[in-house]
Amino acid sequence: MRRLTLRTVALGYLALILLGPLSVVFWRAFEKGFGPAWNAVTTPEAMHAFQLTLVIAAIAVPANTIFGVLCALLIVRHPFPGKGLLNALVDLPLALSPVVVGFALFLLYGRTGWFGSWLSGHGIQVLFALPSMILATAFVSIPFVVREVVPVLREIGTDQEQAAETLGASQWQTFRRVTFPAIRWEVAYGVVLTTARSLGGYGAVSVVSGRLAGQTETATLYVSDRYENFDIVGAYAASVVLALMAIVVLLTMNLLRPKEGVH
Amino acid sequence: MGIHVEGVTKRFGSFTALNEVSLDVQQGSLTALLGPSGSGKSTLLRVIAGLERPDAGRVTISGEDATGVAPRKRGVGFVFQHYAAFKHMTVRGNIAFGLKIRKRPRAEVRARVDELLALVQLQPFADRYPSQLSGGQRQRMALARALAVEPKVLLLDEPFGALDTRVRGELREWLHRLHDEVRVTTVFVTHDQEEAMALADQIAVLHDGRIEQVGSPRDLYDQPQTPFVMSFVGAAAQLGERWVRQHDLDLRLEPTAGALEARVERIARLGFEARVELQLAGSGTVWAQMTCAELNRLELERGDTVWVLADRARVFAESS
Amino acid sequence: MPRLARPLTLLAAAFLVALPTLAASAAGKSANLTLVAYSTPKASYDQIIPAFEATPEGSGVTFGTSYGASGTQAAAVIAGLKADVVNLSLQPDMTNLVNAGIVSGSWSSKRQSRYHGMVTNSIVVFVVRSGNPKKIRGWNDLLKPGVDVITPNPFTSGGARWNVMAAYGAWRKAGLTHKQAVANLTKLFRHVSVQDTSARNALQTFLSGKGDVLLSYENEAYAAKKLGQPIEYHSPARTILIENPVAVTKTTANPVQAAAFVSYLFTPAAQKLFANNGYRPVVKSVFKQYTSVFPTRNLTIFNITDRLLGGWKKAQPQFFDPKTGIMAKIEAQVGGVTG
Numbered sequence: 001m002r003r004l005t006l007r008t009v010a011l012g013y014l015a016l017i018l019l020g021p022l023s024v025v026f027w028r029a030f031e032k033g034f035g036p037a038w039n040a041v042t043t044p045e046a047m048h049a050f051q052l053t054l055v056i057a058a059i060a061v062p063a064n065t066i067f068g069v070l071c072a073l074l075i076v077r078h079p080f081p082g083k084g085l086l087n088a089l090v091d092l093p094l095a096l097s098p099v100v101v102g103f104a105l106f107l108l109y110g111r112t113g114w115f116g117s118w119l120s121g122h123g124i125q126v127l128f129a130l131p132s133m134i135l136a137t138a139f140v141s142i143p144f145v146v147r148e149v150v151p152v153l154r155e156i157g158t159d160q161e162q163a164a165e166t167l168g169a170s171q172w173q174t175f176r177r178v179t180f181p182a183i184r185w186e187v188a189y190g191v192v193l194t195t196a197r198s199l200g201g202y203g204a205v206s207v208v209s210g211r212l213a214g215q216t217e218t219a220t221l222y223v224s225d226r227y228e229n230f231d232i233v234g235a236y237a238a239s240v241v242l243a244l245m246a247i248v249v250l251l252t253m254n255l256l257r258p259k260e261g262v263h
Numbered sequence: 264m265g266i267h268v269e270g271v272t273k274r275f276g277s278f279t280a281l282n283e284v285s286l287d288v289q290q291g292s293l294t295a296l297l298g299p300s301g302s303g304k305s306t307l308l309r310v311i312a313g314l315e316r317p318d319a320g321r322v323t324i325s326g327e328d329a330t331g332v333a334p335r336k337r338g339v340g341f342v343f344q345h346y347a348a349f350k351h352m353t354v355r356g357n358i359a360f361g362l363k364i365r366k367r368p369r370a371e372v373r374a375r376v377d378e379l380l381a382l383v384q385l386q387p388f389a390d391r392y393p394s395q396l397s398g399g400q401r402q403r404m405a406l407a408r409a410l411a412v413e414p415k416v417l418l419l420d421e422p423f424g425a426l427d428t429r430v431r432g433e434l435r436e437w438l439h440r441l442h443d444e445v446r447v448t449t450v451f452v453t454h455d456q457e458e459a460m461a462l463a464d465q466i467a468v469l470h471d472g473r474i475e476q477v478g479s480p481r482d483l484y485d486q487p488q489t490p491f492v493m494s495f496v497g498a499a500a501q502l503g504e505r506w507v508r509q510h511d512l513d514l515r516l517e518p519t520a521g522a523l524e525a526r527v528e529r530i531a532r533l534g535f536e537a538r539v540e541l542q543l544a545g546s547g548t549v550w551a552q553m554t555c556a557e558l559n560r561l562e563l564e565r566g567d568t569v570w571v572l573a574d575r576a577r578v579f580a581e582s583s
Numbered sequence: 584m585p586r587l588a589r590p591l592t593l594l595a596a597a598f599l600v601a602l603p604t605l606a607a608s609a610a611g612k613s614a615n616l617t618l619v620a621y622s623t624p625k626a627s628y629d630q631i632i633p634a635f636e637a638t639p640e641g642s643g644v645t646f647g648t649s650y651g652a653s654g655t656q657a658a659a660v661i662a663g664l665k666a667d668v669v670n671l672s673l674q675p676d677m678t679n680l681v682n683a684g685i686v687s688g689s690w691s692s693k694r695q696s697r698y699h700g701m702v703t704n705s706i707v708v709f710v711v712r713s714g715n716p717k718k719i720r721g722w723n724d725l726l727k728p729g730v731d732v733i734t735p736n737p738f739t740s741g742g743a744r745w746n747v748m749a750a751y752g753a754w755r756k757a758g759l760t761h762k763q764a765v766a767n768l769t770k771l772f773r774h775v776s777v778q779d780t781s782a783r784n785a786l787q788t789f790l791s792g793k794g795d796v797l798l799s800y801e802n803e804a805y806a807a808k809k810l811g812q813p814i815e816y817h818s819p820a821r822t823i824l825i826e827n828p829v830a831v832t833k834t835t836a837n838p839v840q841a842a843a844f845v846s847y848l849f850t851p852a853a854q855k856l857f858a859n860n861g862y863r864p865v866v867k868s869v870f871k872q873y874t875s876v877f878p879t880r881n882l883t884i885f886n887i888t889d890r891l892l893g894g895w896k897k898a899q900p901q902f903f904d905p906k907t908g909i910m911a912k913i914e915a916q917v918g919g920v921t922g
Contacts, residue, residue, distance in 0.1 A: 110662035120663060128664040159347035162314055163405075165334045166341040167361035167412055177360070181351040210664040212617060212647045225650075228783050229625055230810050 025243065029236035037237035040226075045214045046238055049222035053245075055130070056205075056218065057198040060138040064194050068145025069187060073179075075146070076153040090146045093139055101139050102207025105132050109208075128210030133218065136204035141197040145190030152186045153179075192253040196246050219245075265290040265448050266311060266416055271320030273306055280306040282472040283320070288416075288450055288465070290325075293442050295459035296452045298469035299495070304452045305420055307469065311450065312341050312418050325415045340409030340447075344421040346401040348393035354380070354404050355389045361412035379407040382441070399430040406438075410445065419451035423458065435462055456496050460484070468492050490579050500549040505576035509552040513572040514539065514561060522570035525549075527563055539563060541571065614644045616841055619666040621653035621676075621741055621827070622783035623803055624703070627860040631853050640843040652781035653741030660685060660832075667835040668844055670702060670827065672741020672782070674887075675899040677828045690830040701826035702848050703802075704863035706818055706884060707749035710789060710797040710804045713813045717795045721819050722753045725771055725796065732774040733794035735785040736919065737903055737910050742782030746798040747910060748887060748898060749823035755891040756821045756883060765909055772917045790814070800825060801877070805861025821883045826865075 029037045040046065074080070075087055093101065109116045109126040119126055126132045160182065164174040180187070202220040209216040217225060219242050226235035266288040273281040281303045288294045296304040309315040311322055313334035321330045329337050349357050358379050362372045380386045383403040393401055402422060409417060422438070423431040439462055442449055453459050459466045460480040467477045468491070476488045480496075487493035490506055499506050502523070515522060524544040531538045537558040539551045551571070563569070618628065628648060635641035649656065649664070653672035660666045661683045669686065671677050677700075680686040691700035711719050717730055725732055737743035750771060754764040777793055779785040782803055789797035790812055797804075804816035829848060831841040847853055854864040855872075863877050864870045870877070888894045893901075902909045913919075 106662050113662070116663060125663075125665070127662060128659065159343050159345060160349055162334070163341065163343060163347040163349075163408075164360065164364075166312055166314070166337075166339055167408065168335045168364045169360075170335065173364055177364075178349055181349075210619075210649050210659055211651055212649045215647045216649075228622070228787060230807075 022243065025236055025239045028232060029240045031236075032233060036233050037240070040231070040234040040237040041241050043234075045217070046222060046234070048214050049217050049219045049238070050241060052130075052133075052217070053199055053219040053242075056134050056137050057195055059134050060141060060198050061191060061194050064138055064142050065145050065187065065191050068142065068190060068194075069149055069180075069183075071146045072149035072153055073175075075150055077158070090143050093141070094143050098136075098140050098201065098203030098205075099207055102136055102204040105136055105139075105204070105208050127208055128212070128216060130216075132208040133205050133216065136208050137198050137201050140201055140204050141194045144193035144197065145187060148186040148190035148193070149183050152183050156182045188253060192249055195249050199242060199245055199249075265292065265325070266450065267321075267323040268307070268311065269321045269323070271307070271310055271317045271322065273303075273310060273315060273317050279472050281310065281317070284469075284472070284474055285320075286467055286474060286477065288448060290448055291446045292448060292464045293439075293462060294450045294465045294467065295463035296450060296469060297454070297456060297459040297466050297496070299454055301471075302469040303472040304454075304469045308418050308420055308450060308452050311416070312339050313337050314341070338412075338415040340412065340414035340417045342402070342405045342409050342417070342419040342422050344424045346393070346398075346405045346425075348401055348405060350393055353390050353392055354385055354396070357393070357404055358407045358411050360408060365412070375411060379411055382410070382444075383407040397430075398426050399434055402426065402434065403437075406441075410447070414447065417447045417449040419449070421452050421454070424453075431458075438462065460496070466496070468495060470495075487577070488579075493577065493579075498552075502543075502549065502573055502576060504578050505573060506579065507573045507576035509538075509550055511573065511575040512549070512551040513574065514551055514553070514563070515570040515572060516561065516567075517570065519570045519572055521574075522572045525569055525571050527565055527567045527569060530558070530563060530565060532558070541569070543571070614837060614840055615647060616644055616667040616835075616837060616844060617647040617649070617665050618668045618670065618844075619649045619656050619660055619664060620670040621656060621672040622650050622781040623672075623742070623800060623806075624670060624827075624857075624860075624862070625650045626806060627703075627857050627862065630856045630860075631848065634852060634856065635844055635847045638847065640840075640847065644837075644840045644844070650783075652735075652739045652784075654739045655780070665834075666832050667837055667841040668829065668831055670829040672825075672827055673744060674826070674828055674895045675744075675903070676741060677830060678895070678899075680830075680832070685832050685834055686830045687833055691828065696845075696849065698849060698865045699826075700828045700830055701865055702829040702845075703827045703857050704865055705801045705825040705827070705861075706822045706863070706882075707746055707798060707825065708801045708804050708816045708818045708822070710786075710799050710807070710814050710816045711795065713815055715815060715817070719796045720817060722750055722757075722767075722821070725750075725774060726767065730774055730796065731776050731794045732771065732796055732798065733777055733779075733785055733789045734775055734798040735782055736778040736780060738905060738914075739780045740782055740785070742785070742800055742803075743778070744903060745800070745823060745825045747902060748892060749798075749819075751902075752823055752885050752889060752892050753819060753821035756885060765913075768909070769913050769916060772913050772919070775917070775919075778919050800861075801863070802861030805876075809861075818878065818882055820881070821885065824884050824886050826887070827862075 071086070071090060075083060106127065107113050109119065109132055111117065111120060116127065160178050161174050164178045169177065200220060202224070205218055206221055209218065209221060211217055211221055211225070213225065219238060223235050223238045223242065226238060268284060268286040271281050271284045272279070284303070284307060286307070296307055298304045306315060310317050313329065313332060317330070321328060323329060324337060324339070349360065352360070355376055358376045359372050362375060380389055383406060385400060385403055385407065388396060388400060393404065396404065423434055426434065435458060451462070463480065465477065466480055466483055468475045468483065470491050476483060476492045478486070483492060483496045487496065490501070493499045493506050497508060499508050500512070518524070525541040527539060528542050528548065529540040532555055535554060537553055537555045539553070539558070541549055541551060543549065620628065625648070632646050636644060653676050657671060657676040657679050660669060660680060669677070669680060677686060677690065681688050681690070709719055711717065719725065719730065724730065734746045735743040737747050747768065751764050751768055754767050755761070759767065777785070777788050779788055782800060785797060786799060786803050786807060788794070790807065801816070801818070804814070807814055808816065829845055831838060831845055835841045849866060851866060851869050854866045854869040858864045858869060858873045858876070864873065887898065892898050900908065905911055
């Protein structure tokens with residue numbers, strides 16, 4: 001009886017919060033049939049938005065993966081003054097409003113910003129171009145790999161790494177052959193979360209993108225643009241594509257994950 | 264040649280783990296670092312391996328100064344108390360690790376691993392993962408892994424510490440035979456004096472970050488230099504200034520010159536041996552160790568008065 | 584480990600596929616104009632830009648467009664958003680660009696344009712639910728108990744500032760003193776339940792079912808009605824004439840093409856396209872063709888330069904200075920955002 005109630009409550013909550021809105025998105029997208037939805041997401045602007053989103057993710061995710069693992073190693077394996085600060089700093093993007101992040105980039109890279117004037121003097125456009133969108137995306141998605149990897153690094157301890165060292169392995173060999181295999185599922189999960197966040201990021205990117213249609217419009221910006229211009233099918237169809245991207249990422253993750261209890 | 268440790272000091276914050284420790288380990292010997300927890304024995308082993316950097320002093324391995332040398336270049340094999348098995352590799356992968364790092368030809372690696380698998384009797388388990396092995400098997404795998412790279416010295420940190428008593432005994436025997444076979448200079452850390460006595464040619468007793476005494480098991484037992492060594496290596500009782508081993512206490516039924524009067528408090532028969540707890544007339548208690556046969560001869564009972572003779576007691580200089 | 588390598592390879596592949604396309608779109612820069620505009624004229628430009636591209640002056644010219652709240656867009660351009668042509672909701676936002684050195688100070692002079700740089704006109708109207716259930720017709724109706732008003736935030740939205748000036752001006756025209764008009768304005772903002780960042784967002788909010796009346800551009804109301812939304816709109820008897828400025832930037836790399844495009848916006852052809860999307864044409868001959876769509880009779884349509892308002896030069900600091908303006912004080916009283 002109690003089990004049944006628990007199940008009802010848990011599933012009911014999920015249906016209400018997750019499934020409901022998601023099914024409405026799918027329903028509205030295909031309300032007028034598959035054709036209009038397909039046409040809406042294959043316009044040059046829509047295609048460009050999806051491509052841009054993928055490019056941003058393709059740069060921000062690997063960068064955050066590499067630096068996330070480095071940060072985790074630094075936090076767990078190399079005590080240094082200010083370690084607590086770094087640890088807290090990593091979580092900042094979770095607490096900070098993405099819009100604030102966007103405005104911070106604005107101040108740094110704006111025409112009159114700290115770096116902006118020098119950069120634009122050298123013909124480098126950061127704000128309202130791909131670089132700032134990557135920066136904004138990387139900023140808001142940095143905690144995930146670090147937060148996944150830190151606990152497992154603590155848990156596995158240093159014994160295996162020291163064993164590898166006494167067996168002749170260099171730091172890099174130790175990392176590649178011993179540390180990384182031990183943390184790879186956490187890294188992979190961190191990558192999935194980072195990717196999901198990168199694909200779905202809105203606030204920070206919307207501030208720094210300039211929202212140039214067909215140029216600096218990511219998929220989420222495109223969705224909001226379509227919605228604001230009363231293109232309901234376009235907005236929901238693009239949302240469906242975004243949702244499918246996220247689902248593919250999560251499914252890939254589940255397929256990669258080893259069957260539990262193999263070793 | 265072997266290992267030469269000279270004046271090594273290591274501090275962790277305000278705690279001094281090693282205080283100007285010096286030690287010589289003979290080539291091909293089997294040496295035990297014996298001491299209670301916190302005595303610095305593991306730290307000394309890790310300093311030899313290069314896993315800890317000493318604050319002062321020098322470490323020489325096979326005649327070469329190793330003090331500033333990275334662990335991976337010291338040519339040491341290290342076996343950790345909790346095995347430090349590479350969990351994502353099979354037994355074969357674990358043992359082959361050091362050889363693969365050295366980029367040895369595949370065929371050679373295979374042959375060498377097979378040889379080691381035979382040596383540690385793990386052939387049937389070659390393709391298993393560490394989580395599918397027992398503790399003893401894991402420790403043998405860790406040993407084979409360390410031996411694979413043909414280290415100049417083999418260092419073992421409490422190698423049997425995490426195993427149950429029966430497996431410990433077996434592994435101890437096995438390690439002894441293994442050492443006879445490979446003859447690699449071996450240093451192991453233990454807090455178990457029986458293990459040290461049973462295995463080692465040479466024992467270094469550590470206490471509070473210093474070496475109290477180095478010697479053969481027999482030397483340490485028969486000629487302890489300090490009360491700590493006497494009481495830690497085999498049991499000992501204190502009678503005023505004098506220290507004596509319990510089996511050296513001689514019980515008489517009549518008053519004897521130089522003997523202390525005592526009352527029998529309790530008698531425990533442990534099969535071959537027996538223990539007699541005594542309340543000394545002055546103050547304090549000691550127990551005497553004897554064979555059950557001797558106890559029968561004395562016909563002692565609880566409450567009897569006896570006279571305790573301690574002819575083979577030792578007196579140590581005040582300084583220690 | 585090879586199994587983890589796979590998703591990374593996929594990402595890298597996606598990157599490689601997408602990169603050439605992006606590079607291609609950036610490479611067509613030679614005659615590419617970027618139009619940065621406020622939130623509402625997108626539908627018009629979606630028709631005007633292809634029409635311009637079909638003219639001799641426009642052949643070979645391609646466009647990038649960005650639409651958003653007028654104040655936000657002006658700030659972005661000041662921060663470095665590349666823009667060849669800017670079309671903002673109101674003059675003060677353009678003045679900010681002039682002060683930042685991005686737009687020439689003479690953008691509204693007669694020599695630049697016969698229309699003082701104002702490319703479209705509109706008026707502030709009341710958008711209500713079909714049938715006007717709450718019978719909202721005049722400014723005082725907004726102050727009645729239980730009337731829920733939607734207007735965007737005047738510190739980000741140009742449309743909102745027009746709404747404020749329309750309300751204030753209407754009450755002054757009706758004979759109220761400055762003090763009384765400001766008191767009414769305060770009362771009005773107590774009826775405002777949602778302040779969106781842009782006029783378009785405010786319309787979205789209203790269409791989603793929130794509020795009894797939306798203060799909006801006539802063209803926004805027109806566009807929503809045309810889309811078949813269950814609304815109607817009325818002009819109050821006294822309302823303000825909205826004028827939306829356009830200018831070529833000094834920073835443009837293509838001044839000839841940009842100027843040609845701005846000139847084209849004032850041609851009858853372009854003005855008709857604006858009119859078809861609900862804007863009041865600034866070109867008189869075109870406007871005359873649309874008198875049935877854009878009523879003027881029985882309406883008092885006053886200008887921001889009206890003696891009672893004093894033009895944007897006076898009204899902007901007086902009402903919209905983020906610290907000392909009348910609206911900053913009102914927002915503080917009603918708990919709105921002024922940043």
